[in-house]
Amino acid sequence: MVLDLLAIPGVSGDEKRVAERIVHWLVEAGCPRAAISFDNAHTKTPTAGNVGNLIVKLPGTRPGPRRLLMAHMDTVPVCLGAKPKVSGRFVASADPATGLGADDRAGCAVVLSTALEILRQGLDHPPLTLLFAIQEEVGLYGARFVRAADLGRPRLAFNFDGGAVEKITVGATGGYRMDIAVTGLPSHAGVAPEKGVSAIAIAALAIADLVAGGWHGLVEKDGKRGTSNVGTIHAGSATNVVADAALLRAEARSHDPAFRARIVKAIETAFQSAAKRVKAADGTTGRVTIDGRLDYEAFRLEADEPCVVEATAAVRAVGLTPRPEVSNGGLDANWMAVNGVPTVTLGCGQMEIHTTKERLDLEAFETACRVALRLATGG
Numbered sequence: 599m600v601l602d603l604l605a606i607p608g609v610s611g612d613e614k615r616v617a618e619r620i621v622h623w624l625v626e627a628g629c630p631r632a633a634i635s636f637d638n639a640h641t642k643t644p645t646a647g648n649v650g651n652l653i654v655k656l657p658g659t660r661p662g663p664r665r666l667l668m669a670h671m672d673t674v675p676v677c678l679g680a681k682p683k684v685s686g687r688f689v690a691s692a693d694p695a696t697g698l699g700a701d702d703r704a705g706c707a708v709v710l711s712t713a714l715e716i717l718r719q720g721l722d723h724p725p726l727t728l729l730f731a732i733q734e735e736v737g738l739y740g741a742r743f744v745r746a747a748d749l750g751r752p753r754l755a756f757n758f759d760g761g762a763v764e765k766i767t768v769g770a771t772g773g774y775r776m777d778i779a780v781t782g783l784p785s786h787a788g789v790a791p792e793k794g795v796s797a798i799a800i801a802a803l804a805i806a807d808l809v810a811g812g813w814h815g816l817v818e819k820d821g822k823r824g825t826s827n828v829g830t831i832h833a834g835s836a837t838n839v840v841a842d843a844a845l846l847r848a849e850a851r852s853h854d855p856a857f858r859a860r861i862v863k864a865i866e867t868a869f870q871s872a873a874k875r876v877k878a879a880d881g882t883t884g885r886v887t888i889d890g891r892l893d894y895e896a897f898r899l900e901a902d903e904p905c906v907v908e909a910t911a912a913v914r915a916v917g918l919t920p921r922p923e924v925s926n927g928g929l930d931a932n933w934m935a936v937n938g939v940p941t942v943t944l945g946c947g948q949m950e951i952h953t954t955k956e957r958l959d960l961e962a963f964e965t966a967c968r969v970a971l972r973l974a975t976g977g
C-alpha cells in the first residue's frame with residue numbers, strides 16, 4: 599500500500615488523486631462514507647489547490663479523549679514522476695532524476711494502514727480523527743487553515759512526517775518573512791549622479807549595518823538566539839543609471855517570539871536609517887517599504903503534554919530510545935498548536951528527503967506503523 603501511494607504524482611496543490619486513493623482504501627476496509635469529509639482549505643491558499651484537507655472521524659468503540667493521527671499528502675517537485683522500487687530493505691525511485699516522495703506519502707501510509715488495521719480487525723479504540731493535510735511543503739497551509747471543530751477537537755495529536763521513528767519533535771522555531779522595497783531616484787550616472795539616489799547604496803548600507811551589529815546570520819544577544827538572512831536582492835538595470843529600485847527578501851527566525859520581533863525590528867531600523875543617509879544634491883532621500891508576515895509561530899510542548907508522554911511510551915514499547923528534538927524548520931505541528939491542537943511529530947523512516955537520493959527504510963516504516971497503532975488504540 600505504501601508503494602501504491604508513492605506512485606501517485608501529487609505536488610502541493612495537486613493532492614486530489616492521493617486523497618481519492620486514500621478514500622478508496624478506507625471505504626474498501628468498511629469505513630462509512632459519512633465519516634469521510636473534505637474541508638475548503640485549498641480555497642484559502644495563495645495558489646488554489648484541487649482538493650481540501652481529507653478528514654476522517656471515527657466514533658470510539660470505547661470512551662476516552664479523542665486522538666488524531668495526521669500526515670501531509672503533497673510532495674516536493676523533485677519527486678514528481680517517482681518510480682518507487684524496492685531493493686532489499688529500502689524503497690527508492692528507479693528514476694535517478696527524481697526523489698521518492700516518502701516525505702510524506704510514507705506518513706500517509708502509516709496513518710492509513712493504522713486505520714485499515716483497526717477497521718479490518720475490529721480493534722477497540724477511543725474516538726479517532728485522521729487528517730490528511732494539503733500543501734505542507736509550500737507553507738504549511740493545510741494545517742494552517744484546518745479548523746479544530748472540523749477535527750472534533752482532539753486532545754492528543756500525532757503527526758507522522760520525515761525522519762527516524764524515534765525522533766520525537768516537541769517544538770519548532772517560528773519564521774517571519776519580509777519583502778523589502780527600496781525606492782531611490784534615477785539619474786544619469788555620468789552626467790548628473792548627484793541628482794540621483796541609489797537604491798543599491800541604501801540596501802548595501804543597511805546590510806552592512808546588520809552585519810556590523812551582529813543582526814545578520816546567527817544572531818546571539820543577551821542569552822537569546824535566532825537567525826536572520828537577506829536571501830535575495832534584485833536591483834539596477836545598467837552601469838550608467840543610478841538605480842532607482844531594489845527589491846530584497848529577508849527572513850528572521852527564533853524559538854522566542856519576542857527575540858524574533860527584535861531581529862525584525864533591527865532589520866527595519868537598518869533599512870529606514872540607511873534610506874535617510876543617501877541623499878541627492880537637493881536633499882531628496884529614498885524610501886523603504888517593508889511588507890512582513892509570520893509564516894508560522896514557534897511552539898514548544900511540555901514534557902507532560904499527553905501526546906508527548908504517549909509518543910515517548912509508544913517508541914519505547916517498540917524497543918527504541920526516544921530522541922526528543924526541537925526543529926529549526928516549520929512543521930504542520932506549528933499551525934496545529936496555533937489552532938489549539940498540541941501535536942507531537944514522529945518520523946516514518948524517510949532518509950535524505952527533498953533530494954533525488956531520498957529513500958524509505960522499510961524496517962523503520964514497519965516500526966512506525968506499530969507505533970501509530972499503539973497511539974491510535976491507546977494501548
Ligand SMILES: [Zn+2]
Pocket residue numbers: 670701702734759760
Ligand atoms: Zn514533510
